[in-house]
Amino acid sequence: MTYPGSDEDTGVLVVGAGPTGLLLACELALAGVRTTAIDKRAKPHRESRALNLHPRSIELMDMRGLAGRFLDAGRTVPGWQFAVSLKRPLDFTALDTRHPYALLLAQAGTEALLAERARELGVEIRRGHEAVALRQHDHGVETDVSGPAGPVTIRSAYVVGCDGGRSLVRQTAGIGFPGTGETMSAVVGDFAVADHAYNEQARRHGVLVARLEAGSTRYVIMDPQRIRVPSTEPVTLEEFRTSLIRVCGSDCAIGEPRWLSRFGNTTRLAESYRCGRVFLAGDAAHIHFPVGAQGLNTGLQDAMNLGWKLAATVRGWAPPGLLDTYHAERHPVGHAVTTGTRAQTLLVELPLTEQYAGPAGHLCELLDTLLGMEDVNRYLAGRIAALDTVYPATAPDADPLTGRRMPDIGLTTASGPARVYELLHDGRFVLLRFDGGGKHLHATTTPASSDRIRVVSVQEHGDHRDLKDVSEILIRPDGHIAWATRTTEPRTLHFERTGALTAWTGCTPAP
Numbered sequence: 001m002t003y004p005g006s007d008e009d010t011g012v013l014v015v016g017a018g019p020t021g022l023l024l025a026c027e028l029a030l031a032g033v034r035t036t037a038i039d040k041r042a043k044p045h046r047e048s049r050a051l052n053l054h055p056r057s058i059e060l061m062d063m064r065g066l067a068g069r070f071l072d073a074g075r076t077v078p079g080w081q082f083a084v085s086l087k088r089p090l091d092f093t094a095l096d097t098r099h100p101y102a103l104l105l106a107q108a109g110t111e112a113l114l115a116e117r118a119r120e121l122g123v124e125i126r127r128g129h130e131a132v133a134l135r136q137h138d139h140g141v142e143t144d145v146s147g148p149a150g151p152v153t154i155r156s157a158y159v160v161g162c163d164g165g166r167s168l169v170r171q172t173a174g175i176g177f178p179g180t181g182e183t184m185s186a187v188v189g190d191f192a193v194a195d196h197a198y199n200e201q202a203r204r205h206g207v208l209v210a211r212l213e214a215g216s217t218r219y220v221i222m223d224p225q226r227i228r229v230p231s232t233e234p235v236t237l238e239e240f241r242t243s244l245i246r247v248c249g250s251d252c253a254i255g256e257p258r259w260l261s262r263f264g265n266t267t268r269l270a271e272s273y274r275c276g277r278v279f280l281a282g283d284a285a286h287i288h289f290p291v292g293a294q295g296l297n298t299g300l301q302d303a304m305n306l307g308w309k310l311a312a313t314v315r316g317w318a319p320p321g322l323l324d325t326y327h328a329e330r331h332p333v334g335h336a337v338t339t340g341t342r343a344q345t346l347l348v349e350l351p352l353t354e355q356y357a358g359p360a361g362h363l364c365e366l367l368d369t370l371l372g373m374e375d376v377n378r379y380l381a382g383r384i385a386a387l388d389t390v391y392p393a394t395a396p397d398a399d400p401l402t403g404r405r406m407p408d409i410g411l412t413t414a415s416g417p418a419r420v421y422e423l424l425h426d427g428r429f430v431l432l433r434f435d436g437g438g439k440h441l442h443a444t445t446t447p448a449s450s451d452r453i454r455v456v457s458v459q460e461h462g463d464h465r466d467l468k469d470v471s472e473i474l475i476r477p478d479g480h481i482a483w484a485t486r487t488t489e490p491r492t493l494h495f496e497r498t499g500a501l502t503a504w505t506g507c508t509p510a511p
Contacts, residue, residue, distance in 0.1 A: 010036040010124075011314050013143055013156040015131045015169050017041075019050075019107065020282030020299035021162030022114035022125075023060075027307025027477075029121035030064070030427045033314045036154065037123055038145060040130035040163075044115070047190070047259040048106035050296035051210055051218065052080070055092055056386035057297045058099040059408065060304050063424040063479050067099070069113050074105030074213070082380055083291055083347040084206050084222075085364050088371040090381040097387060098408050098419075106212055107296060134159060134172050136276050157314050160279045160306065162299070165268070167284035173275040179268030179287075179338065184227040184349050187235050187243065189260045190216045195253035205248035206351075216258050223247055224352040231264035265289035265345050269338045273302075273327040281306055286334040288341040291348060292384050298337050301386060302330050308427060308477035317452065317506045329391040340383070391480055394503065401466060401484040406475045409467070412460040420475070429453045429482070429505055430475040431497075434461065452505050474500050 012028050014021045017039035028035040053061075053070065061067045079089040080102045093100045118125060129147040141159045145152050161169025170177060194217040199209045208220035223243035240260060241251040270285045282299030306326050312318035347367070350360035370376045382388040391403035408421045411432075423430045431453055461467070471493065474483040483500035487493050501507045 010034050010154060010156045011158075012036075012310060013038070013141070013154055013159045014162055015039075015143070015159060016162035016164060016167075016282070016284070017044075017111075017115070017125055017127065018162060018164070018282065018299075019110050019114055019296055020303050021160070022111060022118050022123075023300050024160060024162060024281060024303035024307050025118050025123040025125075026064070026114060026121055027303060027427065028311050028314075029118065029123045031308060031311030031315065033311045035123050036126065036156070037118065038126045038129040038131065038147075038154075040128070042128040044111050044127075045108060047261070048108045048212075049188075049263075049290070050107040050110070050293065051104060051212075052077075052293050053103040053105060053110065053300075054080070054293070054297045054385045055095060055097045055099045055101065056389070056405070057300045058101075058103055059097060059387075059405075059421065059479065060300060062099065062408070062421045064117075064427070065422075065425040066113070066117060069117075070103060070105060070110070073109050073113060074103040076101040076103055078102075079381065080293060080384060081208070082367075082371070082384065083344045084208055084220075085347050085351050085360075086368050086371065087364075088368045088377075090371070090384055091377050092381055092385055094374065094378050095381055095385060095387055096407060097385075098421075102293075104210065104213075106214075109213060110296070131163070131168050134169065134278070136173075136278065141277050158277045158279065158310060160281055160310070161284040162280075162282045162303075164283045165266075165287040167280065169278060170270060170280055170284050173278040173280075175275050175278075175280065176271035177268045178271065179266065180342070182231060182264035182266045184222070184345075184352075185229055185231045185262050185264045186220055186222045186227070187240060187260070187262050188218065188220045189235070189240050189254070190218050190258040191254040191256060192216050192258055193253065193255035194219075198248070198250045198252040201250060202244070202248045202252055206348075207244070207248055217254075219244065219252065219254070221247055222348060222352055224354075227349070227352055229262065231262045231266075233262060235260040235262050263290070265342075265349075267338050267342055269331075269334050273331055273334075274323070279306060279310070279326065285330075286338055288338050289345040289348075291341050291344040294337050294341065294384060294386075297386060298333065301333070301389070304478045305330050312506075319503055319506045322504075325391075325394075332392075333386075333389060336383075399470075399484040399486065401470070401473070401481045404466075404481050406473070406479050406481050407464055407466070409462040409464050411456070411458050411462075413456055413458060418456075421479070423454055423456060424475070424477065424479060426454075427477045429477060431455045431501075432458050432473045432475065434458045434471055434473075452507060453501070472497060474504065476504070 011034040014037040017037045025037045133144040135142045210218045267288045281302040350356040393402040482504045
C-alpha cells in the first residue's frame, strides 16, 4: 500500500519495540505485511521489569516454532506465586499443557529473542525513533517521528501503540485510561553480589528472590515502613539494605547494584483497544501491580490475537467485523487481569498495614489452606497461566469448544505423526478433519484459500476429554478454536463448514 507524498510508507507501524510490539511485528511479517517497529530507546533495556513467561505464552512461542529458543535461554520452575504473602505457590504441573511450568527468562532476553525473529522475517526495527504525533485519515495514518536523522512522517494503513503505560499513541487517539491511582509502592533491585544462603530466609518473610541469567540476583521488597513512598522517589542502596534488614533480618550481603527502582500499584484499563485505524496492546492498554507476573504475558497474548486479524485486513481478505473482535475478545481479558491483580495486591498490602495485619494474616492462612486443595490450586493456576481464556462465541448455537484454546494433542495424519501446534508454525488457519480416511479433501476449500488454511485429515489423535465425538475443528492462527462440530451428516457438515470458513477466513468451499 502506498501513500502519495509521504516521506515513508509501511503497511503497519508498531510504536514500541518491547516484547508486545516485537511479537506483533513478527505476526504481521509472517503474514506478509510490511511492518516497521519504532522505539524511542536507542538501545534495548538492560533492566528487566518482567522475569518470566507463563505456560500460555510458551505455547504461543511453540505455535510459531520458537519454544526451543526460549527454553534454551531460560530456566523452568514448576509454578508461581499468586501473592508473595502466601506460602503455598500455584502448581502449574497439574495444568493441561505440554509446558506445565513458568520459564524464568528476564525481559531483556525475551526482547532479544523476539527481535532476532523479527529481523529474520524482514521487520524493520528503528531504535532512537520516537512518535510525537499522529493523524488519522480515511485510508491511513500519518505518524510524525523524531529520529537521529531528523523528523520524518511515516504513513501506514494502521498504527498499533505498544508504547507503555504513558502511551503517546493512546493519548493522541483520545482513548481514555480510567482506573485507580497509586496507594503503595515496592522496591526492586538487581545485585551482582549476594549471599544466597539467606534466600530462603528472605522468602519466608515475603521477599521475592530470583536468580537471573546474567549471574545477578533480584530482590523485591515491600517494607511496611516504606510502602507509602511515591514510586517517583529514587531508590538508594542504603535504603534497600535497611529495608532488607527490617523485613527479613539480614541484608543478604547485597552489593554492586545493577538496577534499583521503585514501582507502584496504579491500575488502569483503556476504555477501548481501538480508535479507527489505531490500536493498543500491552501496557498501553492495561497497567497494574506486577503481582502474579501477568503484565508481559497479557501483552504477548494481545499481540497474538491482533496480529493475524490486522494482517488479514491489510491484505484485503478479512471478513466484515474481524478487526472489531480484537477489542471484544481482549478487553474482557484486560478487565479480568486488572481487577484480579487489585485483589491480589490487597493480599500483599493488608498484612503490611498495622490496622489490618492481624485479620489479614488469618485470611492468608485460609487462602494457603485453600491452595492446598487440588481443584482450587488448578483453577487459580489456570487463570494466572492464561490457559483458561475463552473468547465469546459469535453464534448462539456454537459448540462449547468455540473460543477455547486448542490443546496441543498428538495426531496421526497421512503425512505422518504431528502435533497441533506444529501445524500452526506458518500462522495459517488449520482445519482438522477427524474422518480417518481423508476422502474428498479437495472439496473442503477452494485452491485460492491455501495461503490461509491448512487442511489436515486426522487418522488418529491423542485422547482428550473435550474432543470426544468432534468431527471437525477450525483452529485460528492464535491457537483458539473458531468452530467445531460433532455432526457427520454430509450436507449438514458441509453447510456448517461453509459458514465457518466464510465467517472467519473469507473463503467459500467448493460445493
